[in-house]
Amino acid sequence: MSELRFDGRVAIVTGAGGGLGRQHALTLAARGCKVVVNDLGGSAHGDGKSSSAADKVVEEIRAAGGEAVANYDSVENGAAIVQTALDNFGTVDIVINNAGILRDVSFAKMTKAEWDIIQRVHLDGSMSVSHAAWPIMREKGYGRIVMTTSAAGIYGNFGQANYCAAKLGILGLANCLAEEGRSKNIFVNTIAPLAASRLTETIMPPELLKLLQPEAVSPLVAWLCHEECQETKGLFEVGAGFIAKLRWERTEGYSFPNGRAFNLDDVAKRWEKITDFSASTHPTTTTESFAPILDGVNNPKLGGNEFIDLDEAAKAELVLESKYDERDLSLYALGIGAARNPLDKDELKYVYEPRCPPTAPCRSSTPCWPPPRPAPSRCPA
Numbered sequence: 001m002s003e004l005r006f007d008g009r010v011a012i013v014t015g016a017g018g019g020l021g022r023q024h025a026l027t028l029a030a031r032g033c034k035v036v037v038n039d040l041g042g043s044a045h046g047d048g049k050s051s052s053a054a055d056k057v058v059e060e061i062r063a064a065g066g067e068a069v070a071n072y073d074s075v076e077n078g079a080a081i082v083q084t085a086l087d088n089f090g091t092v093d094i095v096i097n098n099a100g101i102l103r104d105v106s107f108a109k110m111t112k113a114e115w116d117i118i119q120r121v122h123l124d125g126s127m128s129v130s131h132a133a134w135p136i137m138r139e140k141g142y143g144r145i146v147m148t149t150s151a152a153g154i155y156g157n158f159g160q161a162n163y164c165a166a167k168l169g170i171l172g173l174a175n176c177l178a179e180e181g182r183s184k185n186i187f188v189n190t191i192a193p194l195a196a197s198r199l200t201e202t203i204m205p206p207e208l209l210k211l212l213q214p215e216a217v218s219p220l221v222a223w224l225c226h227e228e229c230q231e232t233k234g235l236f237e238v239g240a241g242f243i244a245k246l247r248w249e250r251t252e253g254y255s256f257p258n259g260r261a262f263n264l265d266d267v268a269k270r271w272e273k274i275t276d277f278s279a280s281t282h283p284t285t286t287t288e289s290f291a292p293i294l295d296g297v298n299n300p301k302l303g304g305n306e307f308i309d310l311d312e313a314a315k316a317e318l319v320l321e322s323k324y325d326e327r328d329l330s331l332y333a334l335g336i337g338a339a340r341n342p343l344d345k346d347e348l349k350y351v352y353e354p355r356c357p358p359t360a361p362c363r364s365s366t367p368c369w370p371p372p373r374p375a376p377s378r379c380p381a
């Protein structure tokens with residue numbers, strides 16, 4: 001199999017002056033991609049600014065024979081970053097939203113400024129660069145965008161309320177852009193990486209960091225950026241060689257009959273069923289999400305009370321069984337007037353012989369109406 005390449009493609013990698021972004025940029029450039037290496041060059045907390053981080057990576061790429069230019073704007077100014085791509089390479093095909101900082105603090109102590117700066121760099125930054133590249137991608141009918149979320153955002157983490165909110169916001173943004181971009185061949189996926197970088201070097205032991213190299217994250221990112229990859233709206237956990245896809249899971253749930261009032265006691269009573277994942281579905285769109293809710297609205301239930309569920313009762317199959325013997329058959333024959341003419345042997349035989357009159361099986365299970373005509377007063381000998 002020939003190697004997957006990016007010849008002729010132009011990528012913007014934000015925060016590519018170090019850590020994961022640097023490795024993404026090197027990986028794409030090594031396969032022929034022209035890369036805008038964006039980095040503000042500030043501290044891990046977002047203070048300061050410098051051109052040296054981006055410049056160093058551009059030098060590395062060029063030394064290896066690749067093509068790259070530096071951009072030092074903050075990701076909040078996406079238009080300027082995209083303009084660098086247009087000025088130097090004429091277009092943009094790929095955006096990897098990777099830039100990030102941390103301002104970890106417990107929610108009780110968090111200031112509004114600490115909240116705001118994290119939203120600006122992560123969420124506004126991912127939006128801003130994608131938004132500036134969007135019309136170009138739509139126009140050319142091609143685009144690949146990779147967003148960077150975090151396990152902290154997906155699962156929650158103590159001391160990272162600002163970061164968790166921004167990172168899950170990025171996933172929401174990606175999911176929407178994937179829907180809006182699908183028809184224009186713009187695919188949008190999200191990764192939740194784990195790798196050694198200056199963001200993790202203070203919270204993990206060195207021996208573990210050695211095993212968590214950014215090189216183990218970039219192959220997935222590069223694949224998601226490739227034209228042969230048809231994946232969109234995906235969410236992937238990746239690190240140390242592990243790559244897996246995540247999805248939503250919903251319990252089968254419980255539907256209170258639409259139109260019948262229920263209260264918190266009823267919810268409490270059904271809690272086990274509502275939270276029971278032993279039967280579940282995996283909705284992927286708002287349509288699939290709304291389906292069971294709208295099912296209740298479009299198919300109003302019959303109602304009932306707390307003891308009888310009429311909808312369940314209506315599903316029950318009605319089976320009626322009846323038995324008859326010779327005596328019943330004779331009585332039935334008498335009932336339908338088989339002995340009315342004692343000389344009519346063809347009819348009379350139904351009274352005296354164990355025969356089934358043709359109408360007996362169906363009539364025996366239904367009320368007999370109209371009533372049979374009275375039998376003659378004298379029975380035949």
Ligand code: NAI
Pocket residue numbers: 014015016017018019020021038039040041042043044046053073074075076098099100101121125148149150151192193194195196197198199200
């Ligand atoms: P890093 O600190 O090594 O790299 C981030 C880069 O973004 C830095 O070079 C920084 O200068 C740049 N940057 C920061 N603010 C910027 C701005 N406003 N404009 C342009 N560039 C800016 O960190 P790392 O670990 O490589 O992080 C990359 C991304 O991966 C971040 O979004 C981070 O939240 C995310 N992530 C990383 C994890 C890990 O295990 N390293 C775990 C989960 C998520």
